[in-house]
Amino acid sequence: MIDLDETDRKLLRALSEDATQSAGALGRRFGLSQPAAWRRIRRMQDAGVIAGRRLVLNKEALGFGVTVFLGVKLATKGRVSLEDFERAISAIPEVQTVEHVLGLYDYRLRVVARDLADFERVLRRRIMTLPGVGNVEANVLLSEERRPGPIG
Template sequence: MLDDLDRRLLRHFQAEPSLSTAELAERAGVTAATCWRRLERMQGAGVILGQEAVIDWAALGYAVEVSLRFTLEKANARAFDEFLAAAREVPEVLEIQTFLGRVDVRLSVIARDMAHYQQLYRERILTLPHIADIEPLMHISRIKSDEVLPV
């Protein structure tokens, strides 16, 4: 699906997404028109999903990150959907992942400090529907955080 030029464009685009089409074309060694057409085609094919601003939540005063692993009740057929809908409503939930296995869902939650986390945990997390078990994992450090793909 992707040829060498597409991969070259993606490598440069991932490394510096703020480049203009002309700058990206120059780095990839193609014309701006070719670059634009290739980017449009990859967006249309769903290879490039968009661009986003990455904000350092720690710089905004959030010092605590906790990964919460949930096992949900299996008796209610709507438990999964109802849990996910409620979890989406918690602004401090940065990420929701679902799994096959003993753990059903993982939430990544941020808080300003431990007092804020404790309040979130009691008022927002424990009130999520259909929880059978919760395993909190306190985040200590991020060793690698990279969404750049090896293209």
């Protein structure tokens, strides 16, 4: 585990808000030289604290107005391997995340669709037809607020 000081935490918070910021801009913001900011960021990347950077798309601007969280209980775990289910469900482009969880359901999925009719089509024709799918519970996302992570 890596020791993080307050400057490291400030860099992480700033990068979590906008990962496109340059080391030079971050250095100026936090009173560091560009090389010093870059070395700190690189150290956190090498230690695995920063696991990567990704592009966040605006689903609504792309025409996906509905997000649904699905709880999926596999009907027969012995006949269908978890890996087979994960591989099949991950091949559905509307399924944004696949989380294997402990609890009432075996999996929690984040599914996007253009509207409720499109979601129903994805559910009926793609998800429910997968081998091993048993009970499914859907929760439609009404609103979402970004919360700071553990470095907040």
